[in-house]
Amino acid sequence: MTYVVLENCIKCKYMDCVEVCPVDCFYEGENMLVIHPDECIDCGVCEPECPAEAILPDTDPASESVMDLNKKWADIWPNITRMGEKPADADEWNGVGNKLQDHFSEKPGDTG
Ligand code: SF4
Numbered sequence: 574m575t576y577v578v579l580e581n582c583i584k585c586k587y588m589d590c591v592e593v594c595p596v597d598c599f600y601e602g603e604n605m606l607v608i609h610p611d612e613c614i615d616c617g618v619c620e621p622e623c624p625a626e627a628i629l630p631d632t633d634p635a636s637e638s639v640m641d642l643n644k645k646w647a648d649i650w651p652n653i654t655r656m657g658e659k660p661a662d663a664d665e666w667n668g669v670g671n672k673l674q675d676h677f678s679e680k681p682g683d684t685g
C-alpha cells in the first residue's frame with residue numbers, strides 16, 4: 574500500500590505534504606512532486622494537507638493512472654524534505670484539466 578500524487582499537483586506544487594511526511598518519501602520534479610511507493614508507510618497524514626487534493630491512497634481507482642508515474646520519477650528526481658516557495662500562480666492552476674499531457678516536466682526540482 575502507498576499513497577500517490579495525482580496530476581493536479583502539476584504547477585500547483587504547494588509542498589505542504591512534504592512537511593508532514595514522517596519518512597521523507599516525496600521526490601521533486603520541476604513542477605510537481607511524487608511519492609516513492611516503496612518508501613511510503615501508508616500513514617495518510619499528507620492527504621488532507623494538500624490544498625490541491627492531489628494525494629490519494631492506491632486503494633482509490635483514481636490513483637491507478639499515476640502509479641507508474643510516481644514509481645518512475647521517484648527513482649529519478651531528488652528527494653525533498655522541506656517546503657520551498659510555492660509557484661506564484663499555483664492557485665490559478667488548481668483544477669486545470671489535462672495537466673499531465675500539456676504541462677508535465679521531466680526536469681528535476683531543486684528545493685532539496
Ligand atoms: S501539497 Fe499537493 S499540490 Fe502541493 S506538492 Fe504536495 S501533492 Fe503537490
Ligand code: SF4
Nearest residue numbers: 594613614616617619
Ligand atoms: S502517506 Fe504518510 S508516508 Fe506516505 S507519503 Fe503520505 S505522509 Fe508520507
